Structures are given as structure tokens and as C-alpha cells.
Amino acid sequence: MNIQSGKGVRRNRSExxxxxxxxxSEENNVPPVTEVTPREEEQEQEHEQEQQDHRPMKKSRHxxxxxxxxxxxxxxxxxxxxxxxxxxxxxxxxxxxxVEQFNKASQLPLSNEDKIIENNADDYEFVFDETQxxxxxxxxxxSGDEEQESLDLTSAFNNEIAELRxxxxxxxxxxxxxxxxxxxxVLIVVGETGSGKTTQLPQYLYEAGxxxxxxxxxxxxxxxxxxxxxxxxxxxxxxxxxxxxxxxxIRFDDKSSKDTVIKYVTDGMLLREFLTDPQLSHYSAIMIDxxxxxxxxxEILLGLLKDIIVTRPQLKIIIASATINAEKFSQFxxxxxxxxxxxxxxxxxxxxxxxxxxxxxxxxxxxxxxIHTTQPEGDILVFLTGxxxxxxxxxxxxxxxxxxxxxxxxxxxxSIYANMASEVQSKIFNKPPPGTRKVVLATNIAETSITxxxxxxxxxPGYVKQNKYNPATSMESLVVVPCSRASADQxxxxxxxxxxxxxxxxxxxxxxxxxxxxxxxxxILRTNLTSVILLLLxxxxxDLLKFPFMDPPSxxxxxxxxxxxxxxxxxxxxxxxxxxxxxxxxxxxxxxLTKCILMSSKFGVTIQICCIIAxxxxxxxxxxxxxxxxxxxxxxxxxxxxxxxxxxxxxxVWRTWKDYGYSKxxxxxxxxxxxxxxxxxxxxxxxxRLCKKVGLIDSVQETRGDDEDRMIQKALLxxxxxxxxxxxxxxxxxxxxxxxxxxxxxxxxxxxxxxxPKLVIYYELVLTSKEYMRCCSIVDDKLxxxxxxxxxxxxx
DNA sequence: TAGGGTTTT
Numbered sequence: 001m002n003i004q005s006g007k008g009v010r011r012n013r014s015e016x017x018x019x020x021x022x023x024x025s026e027e028n029n030v031p032p033v034t035e036v037t038p039r040e041e042e043q044e045q046e047h048e049q050e051q052q053d054h055r056p057m058k059k060s061r062h063x064x065x066x067x068x069x070x071x072x073x074x075x076x077x078x079x080x081x082x083x084x085x086x087x088x089x090x091x092x093x094x095x096x097x098x099v100e101q102f103n104k105a106s107q108l109p110l111s112n113e114d115k116i117i118e119n120n121a122d123d124y125e126f127v128f129d130e131t132q133x134x135x136x137x138x139x140x141x142x143s144g145d146e147e148q149e150s151l152d153l154t155s156a157f158n159n160e161i162a163e164l165r166x167x168x169x170x171x172x173x174x175x176x177x178x179x180x181x182x183x184x185x186v187l188i189v190v191g192e193t194g195s196g197k198t199t200q201l202p203q204y205l206y207e208a209g210x211x212x213x214x215x216x217x218x219x220x221x222x223x224x225x226x227x228x229x230x231x232x233x234x235x236x237x238x239x240x241x242x243x244x245x246x247x248x249x250i251r252f253d254d255k256s257s258k259d260t261v262i263k264y265v266t267d268g269m270l271l272r273e274f275l276t277d278p279q280l281s282h283y284s285a286i287m288i289d290x291x292x293x294x295x296x297x298x299e300i301l302l303g304l305l306k307d308i309i310v311t312r313p314q315l316k317i318i319i320a321s322a323t324i325n326a327e328k329f330s331q332f333x334x335x336x337x338x339x340x341x342x343x344x345x346x347x348x349x350x351x352x353x354x355x356x357x358x359x360x361x362x363x364x365x366x367x368x369x370x371i372h373t374t375q376p377e378g379d380i381l382v383f384l385t386g387x388x389x390x391x392x393x394x395x396x397x398x399x400x401x402x403x404x405x406x407x408x409x410x411x412x413x414x415s416i417y418a419n420m421a422s423e424v425q426s427k428i429f430n431k432p433p434p435g436t437r438k439v440v441l442a443t444n445i446a447e448t449s450i451t452x453x454x455x456x457x458x459x460x461p462g463y464v465k466q467n468k469y470n471p472a473t474s475m476e477s478l479v480v481v482p483c484s485r486a487s488a489d490q491x492x493x494x495x496x497x498x499x500x501x502x503x504x505x506x507x508x509x510x511x512x513x514x515x516x517x518x519x520x521x522x523x524i525l526r527t528n529l530t531s532v533i534l535l536l537l538x539x540x541x542x543d544l545l546k547f548p549f550m551d552p553p554s555x556x557x558x559x560x561x562x563x564x565x566x567x568x569x570x571x572x573x574x575x576x577x578x579x580x581x582x583x584x585x586x587x588x589x590x591x592x593l594t595k596c597i598l599m600s601s602k603f604g605v606t607i608q609i610c611c612i613i614a615x616x617x618x619x620x621x622x623x624x625x626x627x628x629x630x631x632x633x634x635x636x637x638x639x640x641x642x643x644x645x646x647x648x649x650x651x652x653v654w655r656t657w658k659d660y661g662y663s664k665x666x667x668x669x670x671x672x673x674x675x676x677x678x679x680x681x682x683x684x685x686x687x688x689r690l691c692k693k694v695g696l697i698d699s700v701q702e703t704r705g706d707d708e709d710r711m712i713q714k715a716l717l718x719x720x721x722x723x724x725x726x727x728x729x730x731x732x733x734x735x736x737x738x739x740x741x742x743x744x745x746x747x748x749x750x751x752x753x754x755x756x757p758k759l760v761i762y763y764e765l766v767l768t769s770k771e772y773m774r775c776c777s778i779v780d781d782k783l784x785x786x787x788x789x790x791x792x793x794x795x796x
Numbered sequence: 797t798a799g800g801g802t803t804t805t
């Protein structure tokens with residue numbers, strides 16, 4: 001979301017504030033509404049939807065086992081009893097992934113049998129530089145000390161599970177971990193993939209008594225699916241029912257209770273917990289997992305934790321990170337000790353090109369065929385930057401395959417990117433027919449979020465499409481940049497999951513070490529900070545420039561956000577939170593969107609605005625356009641267009657979907673992403689609950705007057721008053737009413753693309769091939785004067 | 797004439 005808040009805001013301060021104080025006092029007159037808890041069935045439904053979200057992946061894997069092979073084939077004979085133990089457990093639905101990890105891990109001693117013959121690698125010499133052996137594990141440490149003291153595992157443990165747990169690399173470090181933590185408040189753990197840290201460390205803490213006195217142990221994850229599946233695994237290991245002693249809390253799904261002593265949460269969720277319990281007094285230990293990913297929530301959590309460890313000397317903090325930035329975390333926490341735990345992964349050989357490749361698409365294409373014609377079986381994963389590139393590559397591949405015909409073994413090409421219909425997505429998890437090699441073309445989604453079985457070869461051009469927010473122009477830009485070394489290593493690691501693998505980097509070794517950044521730019525330096533700043537202010541952190549950020553965002557970025565919050569009435573002239581601001585923190589939304597909702601009750605369109613807002617942040621991947629059916633998809637979409645623009649189109653989509661009984665088939669017919677709509681429905685339900693809570697509405701009865709459209713326009717303008725553009729007198733470009741003068745254009749996906757109305761409001765400004773306004777609707781001068789006069793009264 | 801990936805009591 002992009003906002004322009006310039007000097008004019010300051011000049012209009014008194015006027016704006018007067019208006020806001022008035023509305024605040026009006027809000028005070030609203031009788032308090034008791035908090036509405038969601039009905040059981042709603043929760044059920046939400047959970048059902050959540051399960052469905054995971055289903056394609058899980059389901060296809062189950063099918064795989066049924067149709068092609070059993071898990072036993074992976075295992076050593078002596079491991080079979082353990083497998084059957086895992087397999088027969090029906091109490092947790094989410095264990096299959098974990099079971100697989102265990103099977104693969106225990107298969108490790110076999111890895112020599114799969115060793116790729118060196119001669120094959122020599123065939124590459126004319127293309128690739130000398131290979132560099134990258135060892136992801138350390139055999140010396142792994143073979144370690146077998147004479148561990150026997151641990152007193154509690155009686156509830158099944159011996160076989162205890163055995164499996166002891167076989168994890170992390171087990172050898174159990175004593176070290178607990179002792180170091182006893183003597184230090186903060187501990188950095190470097191645990192590579194397959195070390196078992198995420199499932200084991202919280203259990204060690206529990207066994208060591210950290211959950212006594214009604215306290216709990218929390219472990220954060222950046223992704224929802226990780227929180228749920230790991231919690232299920234740990235509940236299983238501890239032989240308890242998920243949601244009792246071991247649970248998880250993610251948005252729209254809470255499987256935890258008073259008895260929960262080990263809780264897996266998304267990092268964003270733990271951040272929200274600060275609002276109700278600023279000392280996190282319920283926890284004795286907090287583990288921040290995957291800290292190296294530096295998500296914005298993790299970043300803020302780290303700063304807040306650094307604060308509260310001073311007042312809570314008993315609280316223990318564990319930061320789990322990848323090798324590459326462990327030192328930085330240690331320094332951040334006053335040189336906290338670092339504990340290294342080796343992982344258990346298969347080795348991956350890295351090949352570099354001898355000279356830089358001018359056309360990486362062409363180079364990737366060539367490499368795919370070289371692998372296919374010279375290397376033993378195993379699927380190929382290719383990292384590309386986006387949908388367009390993937391489609392181009394798929395076409396080129398199919399073309400070549402067609403031309404080569406019988407001259408090569410069969411090859412199956414499939415693609416994956418986030419904005420792809422889920423039916424088509426699941427294709428990538430299917431096992432190809434015998435003798436056929438699968439080639440998966442993927443975006444970054446395959447780097448961390450999804451795991452595809454059977455990958456032995458990775459082709460990495462070394463690029464990524466990255467989003468960057470510019471606070472000065474309040475514009476996002478989406479540009480292709482070289483990826484980081486950490487990212488490249490993560491991609492390479494994807495080849496070493498089922499056996500030893502190979503990674504072909506389409507850049508030189510020199511480039512890797514000299515031109516790539518060590519780490520990706522942390523999210524906090526690339527995003528609009530308005531929501532985060534509102535959150536920090538609501539936690540009483542007023543001196544934002546002194547907040548301990550690991551990488552402090554620019555002063556300008558913070559000031560821009562403060563100005564915007566002031567313009568929205570969330571802050572008063574002294575920089576303190578107003579009642580409006582306090583209400584805004586209740587909503588998990590950008591403050592501009594919350595402002596629209598808060599004002600909507602004045603115009604009697606709260607329900608409508610909640611629909612629009614619930615969909616708007618997902619609106620860029622609501623519709624999809626499959627190659628070959630693009631025109632049909634456009635035509636179907638056009639039927640849902642509203643003449644007033646995209647906000648109204650979203651409302652149209654919502655209402656039509658509802659009329660069709662929230663049908664999945666209808667979505668498919670209209671080329672609409674069903675999962676996106678489901679997510680929006682969850683958000684909508686949450687927003688309605690919150691609206692009731694803060695007293696904006698008392699029923700979900702939608703009132704639809706003759707002037708509904710105009711009321712919606714007013715509510716939207718009350719939040720987006722700074723995002724108004726006028727059609728320029730020459731050409732088809734638009735210019736902001738106030739602020740930057742450079743021209744921008746209506747995005748081709750907009751309902752208004754051909755109409756080109758005189759005045760529009762937009763949701764966001766994105767720089768891709770041009771400066772595009774995304775999600776636009778028509779407004780008129782009268783509306784702008786009425787709703788945004790305070791902002792446009794002065795020259796800007 | 798076209799959107800990398802996450803996520804929020």
C-alpha cells in the first residue's frame with residue numbers, strides 16, 4: 001500500500017485533528033458491545049479450510065505411497081519396526097511429512113550406494129568450471145561421542161520413539177544446550193536442516209522443567225504450515241493429544257489450551273501476543289526459529305525481547321539461525337554464546353559456469369538438456385523469477401522436446417508459482433511414469449515454502465524478483481536482482497534431500513563470492529512500516545529511533561509512517577496514540593484500510609467495506625490467466641467488472657460467489673483462485689467480529705440503500721484520500737492530485753483500463769515495466785472535496 | 797496490456 005503524505009499534512013493538522021476528535025467522541029457514545037466469540041461451527045469450518053489448504057501436497061504424497069511404492073522401500077530392514085510404529089499412528093493427521101523426514105534421515109548411511117559416478121561430472125567440463133564440493137554436514141561431529149550419559153526420559157515415552165529421538169544429531173548436544181542456557185539468558189543455536197532442533201529443543205526444555213509453575217515454552221515459525229505440522233509431530237513424540245500439552249496458534253486456527261506447555265506459533269502471532277501481555281509473562285522460554293529469514297515480525301520480536309530480558313531475568317531466549325548470520329544475532333544479544341549443531345543432509349556438488357552467461361534462460365535450457373542426456377535418473381528443479389519467465393521457459397522446453405522426439409528419453413515439464421490454480425499446482429507432486437524425468441520450473445516458492453520429492457538436480461540462474469518499497473515516492477517496485485549467497489545455498493540444498501545431488505549455478509564462482517550479497521535484504525528495509533510503527537506505539541514504545549532494530553530502517557521511512565498515522569487520525573499533535581489509533585491496533589490490517597472500516601459505519605456500508613478490504617490485499621492474485629486460455633479468462637472476468645472500478649468489482653465477485661454457495665466450481669469457471677477467496681472469507685469473518693467488538697456494527701444485516709455506491713466511495717476516500725489521480729491532458733497517463741508529478745498508468749488488469757476516467761483512487765502504486773496503479777475506482781471532484789478537502793486544501 | 801514470497805487475538 002502506498003501513501004503520499006507530504007508537508008501539507010502538517011499544515012492541515014488542526015483541521016484534521018478537530019474532525020477526528022469529533023469522531024472519537026462520537027465513538028465513545030456507542031454502548032459497549034460484548035465480545036463475540038466465533039461459533040463452534042465457524043471454527044470447524046475454518047479449520048476444515050485450513051486442512052484443505054494443505055491437502056494437495058499431503059494427498060498427492062499419500063497417493064504416491066499407495067500407487068507406486070511403500071515407505072518401507074526407503075528404510076533399512078532394521079528400521080522397519082520404527083516405520084510401522086510411525087505409520088500406524090492415526091491420532092495426528094499431519095505426521096506424514098515428519099515420517100518422511102525420519103525415513104530419509106535414517107537412510108543416510110546408505111548414501112554411498114547412490115553416489116554419482118565421477119566420470120559423469122567430467123562430461124561437464126566444457127561447460128562448467130571445476131566443481132567445488134560442498135559438505136552440508138560434518139561427519140566428524142556426526143559420528144561424535146556415542147557414550148552419552150543415559151537420560152532419564154519420562155515414563156510416558158515409548159522406547160522406540162526415544163530411540164528415534166536419540167538418533168537425531170541434536171541429541172548429542174542436549175546437555176551442552178541445557179547447561180549453556182542455564183548460565184546464559186540468550187543462546188544462539190546454529191542448526192542446519194535435519195538436525196532436529198525445531199522438534200527437540202522445546203522438548204528438552206520441557207524435560208528440564210522449564211514448563212513448571214504454569215509457564216510455557218513458545219517456538220515461533222515464519223510459516224503457518226510449519227507451525228501446525230511440527231506441533232503435530234511433537235505431540236506425537238510426546239504421546240499427547242495435539243492441542244493439550246503440545247499445541248499451536250496461528251491466525252484462524254488455535255489448537256492450544258490452558259494445559260499447553262509447548263506451543264508453536266507463527267512469528268506474527270507471538271507479536272500480537274505482546275499487545276495483551278507486554279512481558280510475555282506466560283512463557284519461561286521463547287525460541288525464535290528460522291531467524292535468519294529475517295521476516296519483519298521476527299525482527300520486531302527480537303527488538304522487543306531484547307527489551308524484556310532486562311526486566312525478566314528468568315526468561316530464556318533461543319535464537320535458531322543458519323550459519324551465515326549467527327554471529328550477527330550473537331552480537332545483537334551482547335555476544336550471546338553460539339551452539340553449533342550439524343545437520344543431516346546429503347552432499348550436493350556445486351558446478352559454476354566458466355564465464356558469465358548473457359542469457360540465463362538460454363543457458364538454463366541448455367543445462368536442462370545436458371543433465372537429461374548425461375546424468376542418471378533424478379528430477380530437475382529450475383529457479384526462475386516469475387510467472388512470465390516460467391511460461392516462456394515451459395514453451396521453449398516443450399518446443400525442443402517436440403523437435404528431439406525419440407532421440408531423448410521422455411521428459412515431463414511442470415511449473416509452480418504462487419498465483420497458480422491449486423489443481424494445476426498439485427501436478428508437480430505427482431511421480432512421473434517410470435523412465436520419465438520430471439523438470440519443475442519454480443519461483444522462490446520452492447526455496448522454502450514447498451518441498452518437492454525426487455529432486456536431484458538444481459539449476460540456479462541466481463536471480464530473484466524482489467519487492468522494494470520507496471517511502472519517498474510511496475511506490476513499490478518489483479525488480480529482478482541477483483539473489484544472495486544464502487539464497488543460492490538454500491536452493492542448492494534442495495538437490496540433497498533424497499540422496500546426493502548436483503547444483504548447476506549459471507554464474508561464475510568468482511561472481512558467487514564477489515558479486516552476491518551474503519544475505520537477502522531484510523524485509524524491514526524493504527517494506528512500508530506504517531502497521532509496524534502503529535504496533536510499536538501501541539506497546540508504549542514512543543522513541544522509535546531508539547528501538548533496537550538489528551538493521552534500523554531509514555529515518556525517512558519512520559517519519560513518513562508517523563506523518564501518515566497522524567493524517568489518518570491515529571496520532572495526535574503530540575505524537576500520542578488517539579482513541580482511533582487504539583482501535584486501529586485491534587485490526588490486523590494496514591492503518592489506511594482500518595481507517596476505511598472505522599469510517600464506514602458513518603455511511604452505513606461497514607459490511608460492504610469489510611468485503612472489499614478482506615479481498616483487496618489479495619486482489620493481485622485473485623484472477624489467474626492460464627496460457628492459451630487468456631482470452632477466455634479475460635472475458636469471464638469482464639462479466640464481473642463493475643463500471644465504477646475494481647473495488648466494486650471485488651464486491652461483485654464476493655456477492656456472486658456467495659450466491660453460488662461459495663462454490664469451488666464457480667471459481668474455476670471464472671478463473672478465480674478459490675484459495676484466495678477462502679482466505680478472504682476468513683479475513684472477512686475476523687473483520688466482522690472486530691467491528692462488533694469495537695462497536696461499529698451490531699448485526700451482519702447488510703443495508704443497501706440507493707446511494708450505496710456513493711457511500712462506499714466515501715468510505716474508501718476517507719482512508720485513501722491521498723491516492724487520487726487525475727487523467728493528464730495529454731496522453732493516457734495519470735498524475736497524482738498532490739505529491740509526485742511523474743505519470744502513472746492504470747494497470748491492464750483493471751476494470752477501468754479502457755475507460756480512462758477523469759479521476760480515480762487507487763490501492764497501490766507498483767513499478768514493474770511501468771508505474772502502474774493497481775485496484776482503481778472512479779471518484780469525482782465533489783466527493784474528493786467532501787472527503788479529502790482537508791488534504792487538498794493547501795497547495796502541495 | 798500484466799503481479800517474487802511470507803504473514804497478522
